[in-house]
Amino acid sequence: MNFDLNDEQRLLAESVSRLMMDRYDFNQRKIYTMSEEGFSPAMWQAYGELGLLALPFSEDDGGIGGGPVEIMIVMEEIGRALALEPYLPHIVMSASLLRHAASPEQRAHLLPGMMDGTRHIAPALGEMTGGYDLSHVRTTAREEGAGFRLDGAKTLVLHGGCAHAFLVSARLQGRPEDQQGIGLFVVEADDKGVSYRPYRTQDGQSAAELMLADVRVAKDMMLACGSDAAPAIARMADEAIAAIAAEAVGAIDSLVKGTVDYLKVRKQFGQVIGNFQALQHRAADMVVELEQARSMALYATMMSRHEDAIARAAAMSSAKVQINRSARLIAQACVQLHGGIGMTMEHPAGHYMKRLTMIEKTLGDSDFHMDRLASAAK
Amino acid sequence: MDLQFTAEEEDFRQEVRAFIKDHLPERIRRHLIEGRSASKDDIVEWTRILYKKGWSTPRWPVELGGTGWSAIKQYIFLEEGLAAPAPELLPFGVSMVGPVIYTFGNAAQKARYLPPIANLDEWWCQGFSEPGAGSDLAAVATRAVRQGDHYVVNGQKTWTTYAQHADWIFCLCRTDTGAKKQEGISFLLIDMKSPGIAVRPIQTIDGGHEINEVFFDEVKVPVDNRVGEENKGWDYAKFLLSNERVGIARVGTSKARLRRLRELAAIAGPDGRRAIDRPRFRDRLIETEIALKALEITQLRVLSDEAAGKFKGRPNPASSVLKIRGSELQQATSELLLDIVGPYALPAQQSTDGRNEPPVGPDWADAVAPLYFNLRKVSIYGGSNEIQRNIIAKAILGL
Numbered sequence: 001m002n003f004d005l006n007d008e009q010r011l012l013a014e015s016v017s018r019l020m021m022d023r024y025d026f027n028q029r030k031i032y033t034m035s036e037e038g039f040s041p042a043m044w045q046a047y048g049e050l051g052l053l054a055l056p057f058s059e060d061d062g063g064i065g066g067g068p069v070e071i072m073i074v075m076e077e078i079g080r081a082l083a084l085e086p087y088l089p090h091i092v093m094s095a096s097l098l099r100h101a102a103s104p105e106q107r108a109h110l111l112p113g114m115m116d117g118t119r120h121i122a123p124a125l126g127e128m129t130g131g132y133d134l135s136h137v138r139t140t141a142r143e144e145g146a147g148f149r150l151d152g153a154k155t156l157v158l159h160g161g162c163a164h165a166f167l168v169s170a171r172l173q174g175r176p177e178d179q180q181g182i183g184l185f186v187v188e189a190d191d192k193g194v195s196y197r198p199y200r201t202q203d204g205q206s207a208a209e210l211m212l213a214d215v216r217v218a219k220d221m222m223l224a225c226g227s228d229a230a231p232a233i234a235r236m237a238d239e240a241i242a243a244i245a246a247e248a249v250g251a252i253d254s255l256v257k258g259t260v261d262y263l264k265v266r267k268q269f270g271q272v273i274g275n276f277q278a279l280q281h282r283a284a285d286m287v288v289e290l291e292q293a294r295s296m297a298l299y300a301t302m303m304s305r306h307e308d309a310i311a312r313a314a315a316m317s318s319a320k321v322q323i324n325r326s327a328r329l330i331a332q333a334c335v336q337l338h339g340g341i342g343m344t345m346e347h348p349a350g351h352y353m354k355r356l357t358m359i360e361k362t363l364g365d366s367d368f369h370m371d372r373l374a375s376a377a378k
Numbered sequence: 379m380d381l382q383f384t385a386e387e388e389d390f391r392q393e394v395r396a397f398i399k400d401h402l403p404e405r406i407r408r409h410l411i412e413g414r415s416a417s418k419d420d421i422v423e424w425t426r427i428l429y430k431k432g433w434s435t436p437r438w439p440v441e442l443g444g445t446g447w448s449a450i451k452q453y454i455f456l457e458e459g460l461a462a463p464a465p466e467l468l469p470f471g472v473s474m475v476g477p478v479i480y481t482f483g484n485a486a487q488k489a490r491y492l493p494p495i496a497n498l499d500e501w502w503c504q505g506f507s508e509p510g511a512g513s514d515l516a517a518v519a520t521r522a523v524r525q526g527d528h529y530v531v532n533g534q535k536t537w538t539t540y541a542q543h544a545d546w547i548f549c550l551c552r553t554d555t556g557a558k559k560q561e562g563i564s565f566l567l568i569d570m571k572s573p574g575i576a577v578r579p580i581q582t583i584d585g586g587h588e589i590n591e592v593f594f595d596e597v598k599v600p601v602d603n604r605v606g607e608e609n610k611g612w613d614y615a616k617f618l619l620s621n622e623r624v625g626i627a628r629v630g631t632s633k634a635r636l637r638r639l640r641e642l643a644a645i646a647g648p649d650g651r652r653a654i655d656r657p658r659f660r661d662r663l664i665e666t667e668i669a670l671k672a673l674e675i676t677q678l679r680v681l682s683d684e685a686a687g688k689f690k691g692r693p694n695p696a697s698s699v700l701k702i703r704g705s706e707l708q709q710a711t712s713e714l715l716l717d718i719v720g721p722y723a724l725p726a727q728q729s730t731d732g733r734n735e736p737p738v739g740p741d742w743a744d745a746v747a748p749l750y751f752n753l754r755k756v757s758i759y760g761g762s763n764e765i766q767r768n769i770i771a772k773a774i775l776g777l
Contacts (some may be wrong), residue, residue, distance in 0.1 A: 001380060001381060001382060001383050001384070001387070001450060001678060002379060002380050002682055002686075003379055003678070003679050003682045003683075004379065004686060006379075006681070007379065009379075060671075069379050086548075090741045133752075184485035186597060224668045260775045260776075260777065263777060264776070264777065274771075274775075274777040275777070277768070277771075279777075280767065280768065280771035280775075280777050281764070281767045281768075281771070282776060283770075283771055283775055284698075284702075284766075284768075284770035284771050284775070285767070287695055287698065287699070287770050287774060287775065288699045288702055288703060288770075289674055290667065290695075291695055291696045292672040292673070292676065292699065292703065293672075294676075295672045295673070295675035295676040295696075296668075296671070296672045296675065298379075298381075298675060298679070299381070299671065299672075299675050300747075301379075302379065302380070302381040303381075318667070318671055321664075321665070321668050322668055322669070322672050365545060366583075370664060370665075371663055373664050374660050374661070374664060
């Protein structure tokens, strides 16, 4: 048992941290949020130069072969910097889907553009009637001639507006709630019948609603898992939970540090407010919640590629519940401890709160994961 | 980074588990699993079984009977004992006064006191807290006045766990009233049979008798019974208090109780309903399980950091969490038991041992409310959770 990073991992952490320090201060971030993309394409290229875009792809596929710990390291720094780039959906999540569901040939076709930063591929799995359940699929894929015809709508496609292509789940057979009969398809953004409506999210990032009306997809653009994509989607969701948990820990850690620093300089009643025991105890409780969250993010990372799907899902749900709890308690406490300035757009505290709140509502909120744990335990 | 234990550590776990299974009397195990506390005889019996195996003082130096186990193995041993559950080693000897004696005591004291601790031939209790010195421990007022080769001790200790069983008490006594409060304290070993000592039992809200008041009236204590230097007792006390970090979270105890809760929740109660089918109960149970998993990982992180020699001389933020969350979760498990037993928490019944009348309600019900009442102590003792928050604010956050 050991919780230490090895030398290469430490180096990775240092270089990502340095990149963020150099190019992601609060004012730069503000400029990025106002750009058309809602993030910095130049930063995306910088991620590429650092090897981050190739990180989760295997060496056989021309990638770097990083595992969950490497992803954790990057996501924690992304969280700390409140970075806006679509690393979670377009790299972590798409890489996971392609690793588990695509053939080597399909990967050879899709990966180079992702790894060199020229093509964004966004997973488009969720549907309005499915809530957080990604195996709830109404979008249909009907076999026709040499390919398929897709019809339906996908919701909350993270950073969908800048995507060149989508990984779309669609039902080949069965009812919407069936686990079997789901296929994954590569749909190009400029395919006929594809339309989407991009919008900003509360945390300054963006998402899109995707509409598919009689979209033709060639046979070889159905991923190799065929009509049995549900296990790959489940694996992707579990790996993504580990990644977003690490992002949350980075954000919480940074927010707590900033808040404690503030308690040491803000003066009222002739002294720094950090002298007041009521505030000290609130700060101490944040440390407890932060350390509990950190432990569960580590646990999620180490369990995220566990072969037993039931044990893996239980671990991920447990981790997400803890992360959600810590994120909410700490975000609220930090805004409270800042007082009025924490309410303003001029100060980072509120921006951390916004991102942490969106993290809570991404990849399953606590009610969803508590239900999942309860039904597994029956 | 790797969450797995090594094969050697797993083998060790199996060895410990098998030993406990083969040697722990079922009568004792059953008693503990129902949430009852171990009797003196239970603790003595189990300690002597461990002593024969060479496991009764695992953390001591090898030349004094320690096992030489790594921090991880110490943890595994502790966890397996708590999970069984087996009685815990009496901490006052093995974990508290023993290390003070072998670290600061002289050769004669080591030879005299350590062997009877290891085999629990002598039962120790802790004379730290006083009516006026609780969280502010350095305020101890019990006086020890030097007269020739004796001290004469006058004063009162309180919350003294198992003083009623004790052969010896280790005490913080004030030997210099003029100095700063931390600098006038000495660490004395006092024979409980000394004339002038009186023990008064304190009954706690659970109806049990664990703690006592101990009164000292002109008690003569040989100067040879002072550990280390005069007026340096506060240093030894701080050493003693910092020595027991691992295990303070009682993760194993809470894990065992949660396993028991799962079993009980799946059995229909007298009303024909299972607790696990009540959504509100089930959610609380799952939330507690999640929090305990997080605490278990936190505990492993602290151990791993200690083994790697990190955070030398400065506090590890993760370790500060252990006492606060560990005590809260112990209390949470007892609240869940209370919720399962429902209305049959009401009857105040004697222990089921040796009773002829049939119990009112489930046969384990009588221990539930007392356990809940009893465990309110864990957020008070060992530095209350409010003191722990002060420590985090000052030592970790620099507020």
